[in-house]
Amino acid sequence: MNHTDTASTLSIKTEKGLLSKKELLEIFVHHRVDSPFPGDWESIFKGSGYEFWALRELERTDPFKNIDWKATAKTGKYYVREYLAESYFNLMILYDISPSVSFGRKELLQANIAASLAYTAAVSNDGCGLITFADRVISYIPPKMGWSHFMEIITAIAQAKPVDCQRTNISHALDKLVNELPESLTFILSDFLYPFESDYSFQRTTHGASKHEVKAFQILEEFEMTLPPASTGLITLYDYESGQSVLLDLSKWQNYNQEMRNRLEGIRHQLTKAGIDLLLLTPADDFRLKIKAFMQRPM
Numbered sequence: 201m202n203h204t205d206t207a208s209t210l211s212i213k214t215e216k217g218l219l220s221k222k223e224l225l226e227i228f229v230h231h232r233v234d235s236p237f238p239g240d241w242e243s244i245f246k247g248s249g250y251e252f253w254a255l256r257e258l259e260r261t262d263p264f265k266n267i268d269w270k271a272t273a274k275t276g277k278y279y280v281r282e283y284l285a286e287s288y289f290n291l292m293i294l295y296d297i298s299p300s301v302s303f304g305r306k307e308l309l310q311a312n313i314a315a316s317l318a319y320t321a322a323v324s325n326d327g328c329g330l331i332t333f334a335d336r337v338i339s340y341i342p343p344k345m346g347w348s349h350f351m352e353i354i355t356a357i358a359q360a361k362p363v364d365c366q367r368t369n370i371s372h373a374l375d376k377l378v379n380e381l382p383e384s385l386t387f388i389l390s391d392f393l394y395p396f397e398s399d400y401s402f403q404r405t406t407h408g409a410s411k412h413e414v415k416a417f418q419i420l421e422e423f424e425m426t427l428p429p430a431s432t433g434l435i436t437l438y439d440y441e442s443g444q445s446v447l448l449d450l451s452k453w454q455n456y457n458q459e460m461r462n463r464l465e466g467i468r469h470q471l472t473k474a475g476i477d478l479l480l481l482t483p484a485d486d487f488r489l490k491i492k493a494f495m496q497r498p499m
Contacts, residue, residue, distance in 0.1 A: 291387070292331065305421065334365040388416040
């Protein structure tokens with residue numbers, strides 16, 4: 201399997217919606233061409249590290265903290281310092297396979313995103329690894345380069361199935377990442393509908409940064425976040441993890457929407473405290489564009 205064969209292999213959406221995990225696997229096995237793949241994704245991961253690369257003139261979107269004042273003083277023009285990631289890449293994917301992820305189209309969206317990230321690493325000749333988790337680490341594929349390893353990642357994503365657990369716990373996956381793996385750019389794919397707990401900080405400081413830079417993609421169905429205004433009637437909600445059912449009065453849609461806003465903001469706050477940037481994605485989004493914009497925004 202080579203670069204030219206795979207450069208146009210992944211269709212993110214079809215007329216029916218997101219590609220199924222079975223279709224994802226078939227695409228990469230049989231080199232079927234459905235639509236252009238966003239091959240320029242490899243560029244969005246550059247510049248996250250701390251190795252000096254070059255000077256260039258200031259652009260409107262550049263933060264002032266990146267200005268090189270010595271070069272500016274010498275030339276009279278504003279210059280910024282560009283950096284390349286010195287320890288990347290390994291690109292690590294932490295992939296939630298707890299029962300709640302099977303709700304709606306969340307699992308398929310996660311699979312599409314994970315396959316895209318793994319492909320990007322392969323195109324860039326960077327290592328990629330995968331940790332699947334629920335209430336514990338379920339499986340682990342260490343980071344390596346190459347197309348055969350890429351196929352191993354894709355197969356694991358396509359064949360992953362939600363596992364029974366009473367409560368999702370990401371801490372075990374983070375333990376493995378921090379204690380056993382080399383420097384990485386890590387993406388967590390999860391719905392985060394559970395208390396987020398981390399003993400680690402991935403914050404950047406004046407003395408450098410954690411050896412892992414961690415980003416989180418929160419995958420949710422739109423109707424998990426908000427109920428339509430003026431809803432009426434009763435519906436039964438089933439908790440995939442606890443196995444309990446709750447009767448929801450839709451006429452209280454305002455209370456539900458406010459509670460979910462508070463809950464989502466709480467999750468974002470906890471992740472931010474741990475130094476993890478969060479992007480919320482739904483199946484209605486063009487995740488290629490949203491992720492690219494997310495990664496290219498000023499730090």
